[in-house]
Structure formats: C-alpha cells, structure tokens
Amino acid sequence: MATVESLTAQIAEQSALLNELRKQQAEGPEVEEVKKRLGDLKRTLGQMSGGSSREGGKKKERILLKTPKGTRDYSPAEMHCREHIERIVKDCFTTYGGSCLDTPVFERKEILAGKYGEDAKLIFDLKDQGGEELALRYDHTVPLARYLAMNGATTQAKLWQVGKVYRRDNPVMSKGRMREFTQADFDIAGVYDTMIPDAEIVGLLCTILTRLEVGEFTIKINHRKILDGIFEVCGVPLDKIRTISSAVDKLDKMPWADVKKEMTEEKGLDGAVADKIGEYVKHKGGPALLEQLSADATLMANASAKLGIEEMGILFQYLEAYGVVDKISFDMSLARGLDYYTGIIYEAITEASAPPGFTAANAFAATPETAPAPAPAPPAKKDKKKKPAGEEEDEEIDESKVGVGSIAAGGRYDGLVGMFTAAAAGEGKKAAQLPCIGVSIGMDRIFAIVWPRWVERGMRSKDTMAYVMAAGDGLLTERLRLVQELRAAGIKTDFMFKRKPKLPAQFTAGERDEVPFAIILGEEEIKAGLVTVKEQRWEVVGGEKRKIENEDKGVKIARSQLIDWIKGTPTYQGWSTGKLI
Amino acid sequence: MATVESLTAQIAEQSALLNELRKQQAEGPEVEEVKKRLGDLKRTLGQMSGGSSREGGKKKERILLKTPKGTRDYSPAEMHCREHIERIVKDCFTTYGGSCLDTPVFERKEILAGKYGEDAKLIFDLKDQGGEELALRYDHTVPLARYLAMNGATTQAKLWQVGKVYRRDNPVMSKGRMREFTQADFDIAGVYDTMIPDAEIVGLLCTILTRLEVGEFTIKINHRKILDGIFEVCGVPLDKIRTISSAVDKLDKMPWADVKKEMTEEKGLDGAVADKIGEYVKHKGGPALLEQLSADATLMANASAKLGIEEMGILFQYLEAYGVVDKISFDMSLARGLDYYTGIIYEAITEASAPPGFTAANAFAATPETAPAPAPAPPAKKDKKKKPAGEEEDEEIDESKVGVGSIAAGGRYDGLVGMFTAAAAGEGKKAAQLPCIGVSIGMDRIFAIVWPRWVERGMRSKDTMAYVMAAGDGLLTERLRLVQELRAAGIKTDFMFKRKPKLPAQFTAGERDEVPFAIILGEEEIKAGLVTVKEQRWEVVGGEKRKIENEDKGVKIARSQLIDWIKGTPTYQGWSTGKLI
Numbered sequence A, B: 001m002a003t004v005e006s007l008t009a010q011i012a013e014q015s016a017l018l019n020e021l022r023k024q025q026a027e028g029p030e031v032e033e034v035k036k037r038l039g040d041l042k043r044t045l046g047q048m049s050g051g052s053s054r055e056g057g058k059k060k061e062r063i064l065l066k067t068p069k070g071t072r073d074y075s076p077a078e079m080h081c082r083e084h085i086e087r088i089v090k091d092c093f094t095t096y097g098g099s100c101l102d103t104p105v106f107e108r109k110e111i112l113a114g115k116y117g118e119d120a121k122l123i124f125d126l127k128d129q130g131g132e133e134l135a136l137r138y139d140h141t142v143p144l145a146r147y148l149a150m151n152g153a154t155t156q157a158k159l160w161q162v163g164k165v166y167r168r169d170n171p172v173m174s175k176g177r178m179r180e181f182t183q184a185d186f187d188i189a190g191v192y193d194t195m196i197p198d199a200e201i202v203g204l205l206c207t208i209l210t211r212l213e214v215g216e217f218t219i220k221i222n223h224r225k226i227l228d229g230i231f232e233v234c235g236v237p238l239d240k241i242r243t244i245s246s247a248v249d250k251l252d253k254m255p256w257a258d259v260k261k262e263m264t265e266e267k268g269l270d271g272a273v274a275d276k277i278g279e280y281v282k283h284k285g286g287p288a289l290l291e292q293l294s295a296d297a298t299l300m301a302n303a304s305a306k307l308g309i310e311e312m313g314i315l316f317q318y319l320e321a322y323g324v325v326d327k328i329s330f331d332m333s334l335a336r337g338l339d340y341y342t343g344i345i346y347e348a349i350t351e352a353s354a355p356p357g358f359t360a361a362n363a364f365a366a367t368p369e370t371a372p373a374p375a376p377a378p379p380a381k382k383d384k385k386k387k388p389a390g391e392e393e394d395e396e397i398d399e400s401k402v403g404v405g406s407i408a409a410g411g412r413y414d415g416l417v418g419m420f421t422a423a424a425a426g427e428g429k430k431a432a433q434l435p436c437i438g439v440s441i442g443m444d445r446i447f448a449i450v451w452p453r454w455v456e457r458g459m460r461s462k463d464t465m466a467y468v469m470a471a472g473d474g475l476l477t478e479r480l481r482l483v484q485e486l487r488a489a490g491i492k493t494d495f496m497f498k499r500k501p502k503l504p505a506q507f508t509a510g511e512r513d514e515v516p517f518a519i520i521l522g523e524e525e526i527k528a529g530l531v532t533v534k535e536q537r538w539e540v541v542g543g544e545k546r547k548i549e550n551e552d553k554g555v556k557i558a559r560s561q562l563i564d565w566i567k568g569t570p571t572y573q574g575w576s577t578g579k580l581i
Helices: A004-023 A029-052 A076-095 A117-122 A142-149 A196-210 A224-233 A236-250 A256-266 A270-281 A286-296 A303-322 A414-424 A443-456 A476-486 A501-512 A525-529 A559-568 A570-576 B004-023 B029-052 B076-095 B117-122 B143-148 B196-211 B224-234 B238-251 B256-266 B271-281 B285-296 B301-322 B416-425 B443-456 B476-488 B501-513 B524-529 B559-568 B570-576
Strands: A106-108 A135-138 A159-168 A180-189 A217-223 A328-329 A343-350 A410-413 A436-442 A465-471 A494-497 A517-521 A528-535 A538-541 A544-547 A555-558 B106-107 B134-136 B157-166 B180-189 B216-221 B327-330 B346-351 B409-413 B437-444 B464-471 B493-495 B517-520 B528-536 B538-539 B543-546 B555-558
Touching: A004 A029, A004 B029, A029 B238, A029 B301, A076 A180, A076 A196, A106 A142, A117 A236, A142 A159, A142 A436, A142 A465, A142 A559, A159 B117, A180 A196, A180 A443, A180 B559, A196 A217, A196 A303, A196 A343, A196 A410, A217 A224, A224 A236, A224 A270, A224 B004, A224 B416, A236 A256, A236 A270, A236 B029, A256 A270, A256 A525, A270 B157, A286 A303, A286 A328, A286 B117, A303 A328, A303 A343, A303 B004, A303 B476, A343 A443, A410 A538, A414 B004, A436 A443, A465 A476, A465 A501, A476 A494, A476 A517, A476 A559, A476 B196, A476 B301, A494 A517, A501 A517, A517 A525, A525 A528, A555 A559, A559 A570, A559 B196, B004 B029, B004 B271, B076 B157, B076 B196, B076 B443, B106 B143, B117 B238, B117 B524, B134 B501, B143 B180, B143 B416, B143 B517, B157 B224, B157 B543, B180 B196, B180 B443, B196 B216, B196 B271, B196 B301, B196 B346, B216 B224, B216 B301, B216 B570, B224 B238, B224 B271, B224 B301, B238 B256, B238 B271, B285 B327, B416 B543, B437 B443, B464 B476, B476 B493, B476 B517, B476 B559, B501 B517, B517 B524, B524 B528, B524 B543, B528 B559, B555 B559, B559 B570
Parallel strands: A217 A328, A465 A494, A465 A517, B216 B327, B464 B493, B464 B517
Antiparallel strands: A106 A135, A159 A180, A180 A436, A217 A343, A343 A410, A410 A436, A517 A528, A528 A555, A538 A544, B106 B134, B157 B180, B180 B437, B216 B346, B346 B409, B409 B437, B517 B528, B528 B555, B538 B543
C-alpha cells in the first residue's frame, strides 16, 4: 500500500527527525534506530523505482517549479498594495448601495455557451471526470445573469462581485494582461427610469478611479443602438453587423487603414460601406457631438440610432449632476467585443492604456492611402487563425509594444437574463426579462499602474505596529504575555521566535518590517511595572527607504498605560483612520 | 458569419428596442422597420436551426439553470455575513504579524501529484486544450510550499491566504461540505526555536474562533512523531503506517469497533496489533496525559515517540503563556489524513462538528464485542471503492446524519518544501529544506455555524446609512447632487431610480434596506438651505424584524451641517467603529 510519494514523505519525516536529534547532539541507540529506519525506507523506495511495483518503473523526473502560463503569484508586498486597491473598490461599491454576491469559479458549460462571440475559444474547460461538463468562468456578468434568472428575474438590485476570471489568451504579464485575473464588477438589475442606473454606474466608475489615483483617465462612451443604426444606415448586411462591430472596436490600437482592411479583405465588406462607417466612427466629443448627430437626418430616420441619441442626451444631463462630464468622451469608435450589450457601452482608459507610440488621436490622422502613418504601432499579436486547433499558442509578444488596455469596461445588457430564462423555459414559453447594466474593473491592470508608484513612495508591506523585545535572558514567557495583551487590544504586534534572542537581532527583525513601535522588556522594568517604548521612523532617500537615526533612548511607560499610550500617538491614529504610513 | 448565438442576441436586442418604442407609444415607419428586422432575424435563425448551417441542425435544448454539483451561490444577505467572518479572520491574521500571499487557483498537475495520499482522486483536472497539464488547487498548503521553494527556501515568514479550493468529494451542502469551498490559511515558514511557531499558530486559532463566536470549541492536538512511535511500538509494518493512520483518524465519526474492522479486514493488520493501538489512541487529556506517556518505558524507548512527547511538553508550557490551555485536548486518536505532516497536528471542533447522536466520548465506551454500542452513528458515506473509475458518484447522503466536521485543522510539515526543491534540483543534488507549520480555517463550515445565529439576531444585510428622498416633483437633479455629496464624505447612501417617485414608495425602498437615516428634500427646504432627517430604528420581535414606529416627523437641519450631524449621531459612530447594527 506504500506509494513512491508516501515513502518520499516518510523519508523526509525521518530525515527531519534525524536532523533534530543531531541538533540536540543526541547519540546512541535512538539515533541508530532512526538511521536504520531511514535506510530501510530508502531501500524500499529504491526497489519500487526499480520497476517491480505498479507505481514505480518510470525514472523520477525533475519537476518544473513555476505557475501555469499566464498566471502568477503575488508576493506579500504586492498583496499589501492589491489589498489597498481592493479595499477602496469595495468601499466605493458599498457607498453606492451595492450588495455582495458570490458565484462559483466554474459553471456548467451550457451556461457560458454562446455568450462571447469570437472569444468563446478562450474559455478554459474542466476535464470530464464523470458528471457535468464544466468550464471556468470567463467574466462575472454571465454568472450574475444566471443567478438572476435562477432567483426570480423581477428583482431590483445593485450587486457586486470581486473575484478571479479566466481566459486562455496570450498573456502580457507586465501589463496585467493575464490568463487568470481579478475583476471587480458592479451591476444594477431591474426596470428603472431611463438612464438613471446608467448614470449611476458611470458616476461610480469615476469615483473609484479618482480614489485609486490611477492618474488622468477618460471614460469613453458609446451606444450600441447608435452603432447599430450607423451600420444599418451605411448598408452593412444583417449577418455581418457583429463582426464589423468587432473590427471597429480595434480602433484604439490599430489605425483606421488596418481596420478597414480587416473589414473588406478579411470580412468581405464592400469598400464604400467601410468608408461610410469610417466617416461616422472617427468622431468623438461631448454634448456638441450629440447635437451634430441629432442634425443628421439620415441617421435620425433610423429608429435605433434615434433612440440611442436621445438616451445619450438624457445620460449627459444626469452626468452633469454627478459632476463627471469632464471625464467623459462620447467616442463613436467604441464598440466592445461582447455579443450581449444592448445599450450604452463604456471603457475607462488612462495614458498607460494605449500601446506606446500609438494615440487614438492619430488613428485617423493619416492613412497609408494618403501619407505614411505617423508611427502607428504594429498589431501586437500575430494572426491567431493560422494556428492548428488544440495547439497551445506560444508566440512571443513584444511587451514594450503593448499597452495596459482599458482598465474598466462595461455596458447595458438588457437581453442576457432573458436568454437564460427563455432557454430554461423551453421553446415558445414566455420568459421573464430583466434589464441590467454593469461595469467590470480590471484589478490587475489597475495594479500594474498603481504598484510602481507605491514602490516609489516607499510604502510599507505590512501593518504591524509593535515589536516586543527583551533585553537580558530572553524573557520568552513575559514577551508572549505582553504580545497577547497588545494583540487583544487590536494592536498588530510581533516578536522574535527565539528563546534567548540578542537585543540587536530583535531590533533588526522589527526594522525589517518597519514597525513604528519598539517595545523593550527588561528584568528591572518588569519588577517596576514599566516598559520602554521607542518610536521609529523611516524616510525615502534617493529611492531607498531608510530608518531615521536618532539619539532617542525611548520612554519608560507604566505597563498598565502602554495600550492607551500607543493608541494616543499621532502615528497610531494616522494608521487607524486609514492614512497609510 | 452569424451564429445561432449572435442571432439570438440580436433578436433579444431588437425585441428590447421594440418594447421601448412601445413604452414610448411610438408609431409609424420606425416601429414597422424594427418589426421587419425582427422578423428577418427570426427567419434567418429558423433557417439555421433547420439544418442548412454548421451551427444549426440540432434542436435547441432546454438548459438547466443551476450551479455545478457541490457548489453554490451566496446571496447578498449571506455574503454580508461571510464578509464579516472574513474581515475578522484577516484582522487576526495581520494582528499576528501575517502577510498576505496569493497564488493561482490552478497549478501544474505535477505540483499537486503525490501530496494527498488516498485523496488524490478528488483533484479536479482541467481539460487538455494544448499546453500544460493543469489541476485546480486542493488546498493552500501545497501551492504555498511551491511558492516558498521557488522563492528561496531560506525565508522566515508568516504568510496567509484566503481563497477557494476544490475537491471532487460527495458534498453535504447544509453542513458546509462542498466541492468548492473557501479556506483561510496562516502558515509560518522558517527555522525557529522549537515549538514557538507551533504555539503561535494554536494561539492564533483560539483567538480567531473566540472572536468569531462559534460557541464552545476544542482544539484537539496530537503529534505525528508520537503516533508514528506508537505504530512502531505496537508492531505496524513499515508500509502500512500511513493507511493505519488514516483509519485511526476516523475515530471522530466512527466507533472503535468499526475502525478496528477497517484495520484488520480491509487493511490486513493483525488483530493483536490493532488492539495495542486501540489501548493508546483512546487517551485524551492535557499535561497529565503527557506525564503518563513519559512514564511509559516502552514508548520512551522509541526515539520518535520520545521526541514528540518532549515537544508536546514544551508546547503546553508556551500555550499556558498564550492563555489557551483550557481550549486544548491532547487527543491521541487524532491522525489527519494528509501525507505531508511531520510534527504536531491539530483540529478545531465545536458541538456541531460530530454527527448528531455520536460523541467522541462514547466511541470507546462500548464495542460490539462487549455490549451494544450506545447509538453510534452509522458511517455517513458508503464505501466509495466499489464505484467504477471515472464514473460520477451520485449517491444520496443523509444530511441529518452528518456533522459539520472540524472547522479548522493543520499541522507541521517540515518536509514539503524540501520535496519541491529536491524534485526541482534533480536526483542526488542537495536541496534546501524549509520547516513549516500552518492552519486552514474552513470558512464555509464556520459560516454554517454563524449564519443561523446571524439570522436569528436580525442582522442587516447591507450597510447603507442614508436614503435620500424628495417630496413633490421628484427633484432628481437635487437628489443626485446630495447623494454624491454624502457619498464623497464616506456616508453610504442610496436613492430611488425614478424621476418622480412618490414619497411613500421612497420610504418603503429605504426601509427595505433598513437604512437608519431618511433624508427628505423639498422645494421650500431647498430654498431655505435645509433638509429633513428622520432616524429610523428596527427591532426583532418573535423572530421577525420590524420598524419601530414613532410619531417623529424628523428634524430640519442646515444642508451645510448635514454630514457633520449624521457623523455625530451614536448610530453612525457605532457603525463606523465596527459595532454591527
């Protein structure tokens, strides 16, 4: 019944035991016994590996210590920054009246089927181990819609989720484009007066990005109804609307000339139709652009476009009250890839979003037909269609040519919940509809922007406030008691895991964590009911964090007053009210 | 290029458009155009489903709206409770000096191989879609060890992780035993003085369970070295130690007679050897039991047992300083299933842990050989070995006969990181060792205990503090401005998404969320620079939450003073200092 693995584990265990005995300088039969046991185990393992056993027979292979492609670990210092980001996002979500929802990381495959258009090939499937066909979630939107359809689609609710989602895409790790990544979603479900939830979501997004200090940002907004109207008016055939829409969506990273080529050469659109589309989608602006479109009689004769333009007018009016109009760009080239959007769509971008050297402003400035393009970035990915199916794409991506992309995106999807209720009810049955609108914030992309600044500012990597030390004979029990007292009072406290540590070693350990309060116990002080407290400060000099040295020997404080004393310091109060130190 | 799915999405979109036009009572060519489009789309879809297209041909099947087996959604009210639990656990982790780590949800399959003994069959694999072989993580311990091995195994660190892990086991949903479940782990890696980190982990676990108010709990502790010593002394053959250990571990849910049967009949152990084991493993107690073992010459002659007993002595001494000895039961039947433990092991249990009717106390009280057992619970699971491989086990479990099980567990694993460094270095190379100890808290099992009490106490399901309403003509813009002002000041605020809502409807909406401050805007008050604030309270009567009615018409407050006024109330201050309302 022993396996190679259980024997390996036992060998490790016995080796550890032998080490410990040696550390204690043990001798005699005990040690001999362990050595013998270890020998027996190793022989048994050797025999198994020799080929007689079912588990054996194959040579032990070296394993590769790495995370799967497109995924990564986050170290404690990075996580401290990520937690800060997550805390702000969640606080904004609840400040805007949101309630948290949690759905499983995997779904039944039929739930995800037919929701992602051309990107469905990026879904991670689970292996068939008997039972249901499962796949990792691709976003939070589809699981949310499934939840709403299951739980009576007549709700009015503001729901948020923060969690990991999965896409088998080509990763660009340094820009936060990963196969496993965290999205923070906020969605409003229910029938409400036109554009009020829409304005609420855009207002929320502006609040979050401002509080996260991602730098200057812009929310690009468009409306699927306007876009569909334009495609209809320009003469795009019915069955090409979605795919032409996908091509338009690439205008944030490709010049118009390349997009047009994709429309005509790859997707078979008439060149004249493409040109007409180009005339429309190059526009961006604010309420003035809306005026201009309202004056376009051809467009206003289209029911879809007209409704979209009217809704955008109402939206701008509400965004004025939210005080965020200066952050908005009505961008007619924004299309978004997903099938399920039906109303306004939006994307938040910062300076880091576009590929270096590429600006959306110059996408239409000059095309290869008229003049050499002003250094348009080459498409970062090669055409994936040429890869045989089922084979891992492992092409090299030049990360310096790729931007972070949009840091948040979303839109209105009034049909998605209804798709589920309809599919569950069966053909011909009446299904409940539930209009929804939501936004997904790309937490890894936000992190890619915030982290370098965090490092530059010399932010701490943990929040430990006190480090308890002892002079003299270690005083382990006394240290433990004081540590537990401080912790019970909510003060984050640590100490050295040594019976008789030297004082300088303890200072070094506390300084490694940049702990602001060094608390020193001594035999004499304990008798007198006192402790010594020394406050320590750090500064960033030339990109390096260093302790500010001073002659302060610390203050002696009555042990009974210690907790109140610490909590009364400006340092502690600054930390506990959320000011980062 | 159109697919069934994209057409379905377009149909949903056009239907929504038509509905909106009807809502606006639009007529004429616009409406006709949309109707025609909708007809065209439906015809195209019909033709595809008719069989001419590659995507068509199959009859549209009804889909099942459910989460995968062994997984579930958590509703907003449940998540509010889960967030409360998670907040406490994380706060304790950082109070004890821990730093957060995050690893991917899936790992390369070779990383998980050979770590889980008999339970390896429960690992969820990902489908081979080209590239690496991947599997969902089974716990946080193995990914942590992989991380430590990758990042220089010489660290001293306290690391914590909270996240989902995956096991293809038979779920018992009502008891928090699931296929996808959340574990909160805290681990201490590094070489330290004996038993100090061990005591720190046990102290931390006691702090967490006390703060979570899970009711009376016990930490059962044992030592792998003592257990191995006992097995050796009793005469268990080398290759049967792990499997006999697994059998002993079941003593918390099966009477000794059944465990003995498993040892002898299933696992081929000699009956006399089993009886000797039985004599040892029935003991539990505290320092007195340690004294007793120290006096057992046979046991003390075994190097492994002797070292274990000495270490337990040191541990108890430190736990005294942590003030938690009364929570500890030195339980010699505790074995833990995992292969990788090498030192102390522990499990936290509460009253809800054992199967109803079964108490660990009566497991040895009477065996079928001497007298009828006092209502021992039958094993809840049938023997799984009889199932053909690869087939989903879908047997019914009687949930009333199953306990919540242990709510936290862990142990020392000094060899695991070394297994990785050794496997990565290749045969014969010297590999770095890194001793570790950790604990995993079963967040779903904690939730299963805390949630019913939470409901009973009538806890709120969100933290919204203010609800802004308007009398008269809706005053939407004015409401939006005030809402944004309050939110900017950190006050969680909501309002009704209607242009001209009636006042009673707004009160009802605010009361549904049990919002404590109703803030009412009126034309006259706006002119005078005033708002009306009404504080609302709730009580639980006969298990029902209801609003305390009063004649209070609210107070008029200067608009400029509103934020300070709210923040100065006892209600707001109680909430903001963490007191739950």
